[in-house]
Amino acid sequence: MKSFSYERVATAAEAASALGRTKGAKIIAGGTNLLDLMKLGIEAPDHLVDVNGLGLDKIEETAEGGLRIGTLVRNTDMAADARIRADYPLLTRAVLAGASGQLRNKATTGGNLLQRTRCPYFYDTAMPCNKRKPGSGCAALSGASRQLAVIGGSEACIATYPGDMAVAMRALDAAVETVRADGTTRSIPLDQFYHLPGTSPDVENDLAADELITHVTLPAPVGGEQTYTKIRDRASYAFALVSVAVIRHSDGSGRVAFGGMAPKPWRAEEADAAMAKGAEAVTEIAFAGANPTEDNAFKLPLAQRALAKILHGKGE
Ligand SMILES: Cc1cc2nc3c(=O)[nH]c(=O)nc-3n(C[C@H](O)[C@H](O)[C@H](O)COP(=O)(O)OP(=O)(O)OC[C@H]3O[C@@H](n4cnc5c(N)ncnc54)[C@H](O)[C@@H]3O)c2cc1C
Numbered sequence: 207m208k209s210f211s212y213e214r215v216a217t218a219a220e221a222a223s224a225l226g227r228t229k230g231a232k233i234i235a236g237g238t239n240l241l242d243l244m245k246l247g248i249e250a251p252d253h254l255v256d257v258n259g260l261g262l263d264k265i266e267e268t269a270e271g272g273l274r275i276g277t278l279v280r281n282t283d284m285a286a287d288a289r290i291r292a293d294y295p296l297l298t299r300a301v302l303a304g305a306s307g308q309l310r311n312k313a314t315t316g317g318n319l320l321q322r323t324r325c326p327y328f329y330d331t332a333m334p335c336n337k338r339k340p341g342s343g344c345a346a347l348s349g350a351s352r353q354l355a356v357i358g359g360s361e362a363c364i365a366t367y368p369g370d371m372a373v374a375m376r377a378l379d380a381a382v383e384t385v386r387a388d389g390t391t392r393s394i395p396l397d398q399f400y401h402l403p404g405t406s407p408d409v410e411n412d413l414a415a416d417e418l419i420t421h422v423t424l425p426a427p428v429g430g431e432q433t434y435t436k437i438r439d440r441a442s443y444a445f446a447l448v449s450v451a452v453i454r455h456s457d458g459s460g461r462v463a464f465g466g467m468a469p470k471p472w473r474a475e476e477a478d479a480a481m482a483k484g485a486e487a488v489t490e491i492a493f494a495g496a497n498p499t500e501d502n503a504f505k506l507p508l509a510q511r512a513l514a515k516i517l518h519g520k521g522e
């Protein structure tokens with residue numbers, strides 16, 4: 207493992223300034239993803255900025271009737287929060303579908319959003335991977351692609367975004383709040399936060415090098431019946447092959463976001479409008495333009511059937 211320096215910071219401004227000051231610096235929060243990647247030589251930061259002392263571990267109510275979740279709120283605490291369980295049950299269900307109890311106790315909100323792909327070639331440093339080493343090629347295109355993206359990929363990369371929490375947050379229209387070294391702050395809707403790979407699969411999100419996540423905001427509750435269904439190879443401790451986050455109202459309207467299908471949580475607002483017509487209509491719109499491989503074409507009917515099961519009242 208490459209040697210690196212380490213500092214603990216006490217404020218978000220100090221963290222952003224440390225990122226701006228030191229080339230090759232990275233934030234460390236729970237460390238459950240970053241440390242694994244460092245041990246495997248996939249990530250090699252020169253400097254680690256430990257944000258665990260920032261105190262951003264609270265969930266507060268916003269003036270708009272929503273919630274503002276500090277980046278250091280642990281996944282377990284988010285899932286257990288009484289307001290989230292009552293008003294955003296989709297989020298509790300998605301978080302609890304991820305990882306294991308031990309990991310969720312450590313994993314943070316910001317770290318979860320920024321977890322990296324589980325493409326097997328990204329983890330195999332003997333293989334070409336444009337995401338790990340830009341310009342080296344993509345082993346998945348001619349290799350095993352069963353877990354990989356059916357839509358949103360490119361000729362440079364077909365990796366999926368692996369997480370669960372962000373899929374629920376996409377359906378809930380969450381936004382990410384950030385701060386930069388010069389003190390500027392912004393709020394980025396989750397849909398705009400993640401980038402599709404295009405020709406630069408190593409650029410996965412909208413964050414600048416000196417920018418960190420401070421909070422995630424949820425708009426006022428939208429109600430409805432909220433379901434998160436995750437289909438995976440093992441019943442626990444496995445990433446989604448396909449996941450479906452659904453909010454459904456009694457008049458048949460609603461929202462749907464998919465995980466495991468694309469390089470980011472996948473939602474097409476036009477597809478939401480077709481919800482009353484059923485799963486086939488929704489998935490036809492959501493996955494128009496899909497370009498699956500022979501290995502992963504099964505994900506399209508699987509997503510449709512998972513949604514149909516929910517819409518017929520047999521979710522989870
Ligand atoms: C065995 C195993 C199984 C798993 N299964 C699942 C699963 O089924 N579903 C699922 O969703 N997840 C799963 N995970 C992933 C897990 O959810 C993530 O590892 C975890 O959420 C990352 O959070 P963290 O705080 O530990 O992040 P870290 O590892 O500390 O950081 C992750 C990344 O985020 C960056 N970062 C962290 N905080 C900030 C911030 N505030 N601003 C800017 N950058 C930041 C870091 O620099 C790093 O690049 C699994 C992980 C493991 C090890």
Ligand code: SF4
Nearest residue numbers: 325335336344363364
């Ligand atoms: S799909 Fe993406 S992450 Fe996987 S090998 Fe290709 S470039 Fe790397």
